[in-house]
Amino acid sequence: MKILESSPGRYDMGIRILTLGRLDGVYDRLTAYIIKGQKVLDIGCGSGALTLRAAQKNAKVKGIDINPLMLEIAQNRANEAGLTQNIELCEMGVAELGSEESESYDVVMSGLCFSELSEDELGFTLKEAKRILKIGGFLLIADEVRPKNIFKRIVNWLIKIPLVIITYLIAQTTTNSVRNLPERVEEAGLQIESVRFNKMGNFIELVARRPEETTK
Amino acid sequence: MNLHYLIVYLVETLLRFIPIPCKTGLIKIGNPDSNSPVILTCNYHLTVEKVRRALDGMDVNLLVANSRGINVWCSAAGGLFTNHDVVSVLKTSGIEEIVDHRNVILPQLAATSIEGNIIQKKTGWKVTWGPVYADDLPHFIKNNFKKTVEMRKVKFSLVQRVEMAVAWAFPITVIMIPIMSIFWSSAVFSLTLLIWFLSFSIFVSFPLYADYLSSEDKRIGIAFFDFSRSGFHLILWGIVVLCLVIYSVLIGDFSWRFIFSWGFISLIVVLILSLDLMGSTPVYKSSLTEDRFLKVALDKNKCNGCGFCEQVCPRNCFEVDRNRHIAAMPEAVRCVQCGACIVQCPFNALYFRSPEGEIILPQTIRKFKLNLMGKRLVKVKEN
Numbered sequence: 001m002k003i004l005e006s007s008p009g010r011y012d013m014g015i016r017i018l019t020l021g022r023l024d025g026v027y028d029r030l031t032a033y034i035i036k037g038q039k040v041l042d043i044g045c046g047s048g049a050l051t052l053r054a055a056q057k058n059a060k061v062k063g064i065d066i067n068p069l070m071l072e073i074a075q076n077r078a079n080e081a082g083l084t085q086n087i088e089l090c091e092m093g094v095a096e097l098g099s100e101e102s103e104s105y106d107v108v109m110s111g112l113c114f115s116e117l118s119e120d121e122l123g124f125t126l127k128e129a130k131r132i133l134k135i136g137g138f139l140l141i142a143d144e145v146r147p148k149n150i151f152k153r154i155v156n157w158l159i160k161i162p163l164v165i166i167t168y169l170i171a172q173t174t175t176n177s178v179r180n181l182p183e184r185v186e187e188a189g190l191q192i193e194s195v196r197f198n199k200m201g202n203f204i205e206l207v208a209r210r211p212e213e214t215t216k
Numbered sequence: 217m218n219l220h221y222l223i224v225y226l227v228e229t230l231l232r233f234i235p236i237p238c239k240t241g242l243i244k245i246g247n248p249d250s251n252s253p254v255i256l257t258c259n260y261h262l263t264v265e266k267v268r269r270a271l272d273g274m275d276v277n278l279l280v281a282n283s284r285g286i287n288v289w290c291s292a293a294g295g296l297f298t299n300h301d302v303v304s305v306l307k308t309s310g311i312e313e314i315v316d317h318r319n320v321i322l323p324q325l326a327a328t329s330i331e332g333n334i335i336q337k338k339t340g341w342k343v344t345w346g347p348v349y350a351d352d353l354p355h356f357i358k359n360n361f362k363k364t365v366e367m368r369k370v371k372f373s374l375v376q377r378v379e380m381a382v383a384w385a386f387p388i389t390v391i392m393i394p395i396m397s398i399f400w401s402s403a404v405f406s407l408t409l410l411i412w413f414l415s416f417s418i419f420v421s422f423p424l425y426a427d428y429l430s431s432e433d434k435r436i437g438i439a440f441f442d443f444s445r446s447g448f449h450l451i452l453w454g455i456v457v458l459c460l461v462i463y464s465v466l467i468g469d470f471s472w473r474f475i476f477s478w479g480f481i482s483l484i485v486v487l488i489l490s491l492d493l494m495g496s497t498p499v500y501k502s503s504l505t506e507d508r509f510l511k512v513a514l515d516k517n518k519c520n521g522c523g524f525c526e527q528v529c530p531r532n533c534f535e536v537d538r539n540r541h542i543a544a545m546p547e548a549v550r551c552v553q554c555g556a557c558i559v560q561c562p563f564n565a566l567y568f569r570s571p572e573g574e575i576i577l578p579q580t581i582r583k584f585k586l587n588l589m590g591k592r593l594v595k596v597k598e599n
């Protein structure tokens with residue numbers, strides 16, 4: 001989804017077209033886990049799709065992102081929706097999660113951001129997510145993944161080629177669909193609650209919890 | 217020179233203008249221990265290969281940060297290599313568990329974008345600006361992390377000029393050959409020769425006409441083609457046409473058709489090569505950007521002579537008077553408007569001034585980088 005970020009102003013419309021509007025359903029299902037008054041962290045909040053949903057439910061949301069232009073859009077949308085009192089936006093990357101307090105969040109969520117992280121960042125983020133989550137707190141992820149099935153992987157690849165080329169030409173990057181996300185979440189010591197793939201096997205909705213037994 | 221490196225070097229020099237990313241993270245060179253130096257570079261594949269080669273035989277931790285597969289200077293100036301990328305690799309690569317110290321050496325050319333004090337504030341790592349070229353790293357390390365004046369300078373050496381000639385000639389060849397083979401297939405070989413000849417002539421002879429180039433002057437050009445002040449390319453083109461005439465007279469088969477077609481083709485090649493001649497060199501600002509008209513100005517009241525500007529200027533424009541604690545720019549004419557001095561000055565004593573007297577403050581330079589067309593990504597109203 002890098003290609004859209006190069007012009008944050010058009011990001012929201014672009015993402016709606018590319019995902020055929022299905023992302024809304026996914027985000028609604030994930031944010032259903034959030035209840036009033038909870039403390040929520042949105043990693044790579046971008047223009048605030050997840051952040052606003054959570055704030056609407058009267059949760060206290062902190063959205064972090066490294067792209068100041070995206071954050072500006074998120075801030076504007078928060079203002080328009082009159083949700084500023086529930087939303088705090090911060091220009092910071094996942095690498096700075098160390099500054100967040102341990103066991104301080106009820107929910108940590110992230111939409112389409114993990115696929116933009118490097119290997120190291122991904123491992124670090126999962127580890128930190130576990131640390132900052134309260135016991136029993138939820139980790140909610142929606143992202144592009146690499147299909148497990150080799151056949152689907154090839155089809156997926158063929159469909160994506162034009163997009164990948166354009167992305168490369170414009171933004172000089174590619175998104176690396178995440179591999180083995182559920183396994184990596186478990187490795188980080190979180191407990192999978194539910195995993196849902198789309199038909200193509202290239203998009204995941206994952207819900208995990210910080211389990212009981214990890215308390216010291 | 218080992219074979220692997222040779223192949224990588226050749227292929228990636230041909231494809232010089234294409235970003236080639238490699239994996240980010242920690243690479244251990246030799247057998248580093250908890251006191252070994254930590255050196256950071258970008259994730260342009262060829263750069264990483266060059267740094268590894270330069271450090272061969274030493275014990276060093278090399279951190280590769282995400283610069284979107286683009287070399288240090290271009291990615292930093294274009295806002296694609298930022299504080300976030302440096303913070304990220306310092307915090308997530310596991311280097312903090314490996315070394316006891318918190319000193320990281322960054323490539324000097326990243327100083328147009330990466331802010332040492334922010335890195336330190338966010339991570340506790342202290343930034344030292346290393347040499348411009350990887351080859352100087354061993355000497356720099358042995359010299360107790362001190363740079364010589366030479367190590368701070370960008371150069372446009374013969375080797376670099378040849379690389380640049382190849383980098384232009386190859387894609388032009390790849391694009392023009394298929395077109396040519398449709399219209400005039402028998403001329404494909406001559407065309408290839410012509411492209412490479414012109415490209416090499418222009419870049420290798422650069423020192424001959426470099427003195428006539430100047431970022432400030434109005435350029436001679438058509439639309440976005442840039443002939444710079446000297447119109448050197450046009451002179452070269454004239455010579456080529458003259459040679460064509462002499463050649464056809466000598467072989468006793470003079471035809472206007474021949475002169476016209478090759479004259480036209482060589483003009484096209486010269487035009488393409490002139491797209492951004494000055495920007496293809498590290499010693500001039502690209503003539504495509506408006507920044508080339510800017511001048512660095514120094515607020516003497518704020519300056520306290522700390523010398524960061526001197527350390528990061530790739531053109532050695534600065535001189536710091538250590539007794540009077542003040543910097544000066546005796547060699548301001550060499551400035552390429554990279555902005556590194558402005559970004560790094562801890563006292564905000566430096567800023568850009570436009571010919572109309574407009575002032576561009578340090579915070580603007582730090583925040584907004586150039587895009588591919590040489591415009592600041594966001595143009596803000598100055599006050």
Ligand SMILES: C[S@@+](CC[C@H](N)C(=O)[O-])C[C@H]1O[C@@H](n2cnc3c(N)ncnc32)[C@H](O)[C@@H]1O
Nearest residue numbers: 001044045046049065066067093094111112113
């Ligand atoms: C595709 S957007 C998704 C935005 C939003 N969550 C949504 O679904 O509309 C991904 C966002 O992740 C951010 N991002 C990328 N790498 C990041 C990092 N290392 N730390 C924090 N955010 C990052 C980008 O700036 C971008 O805004």
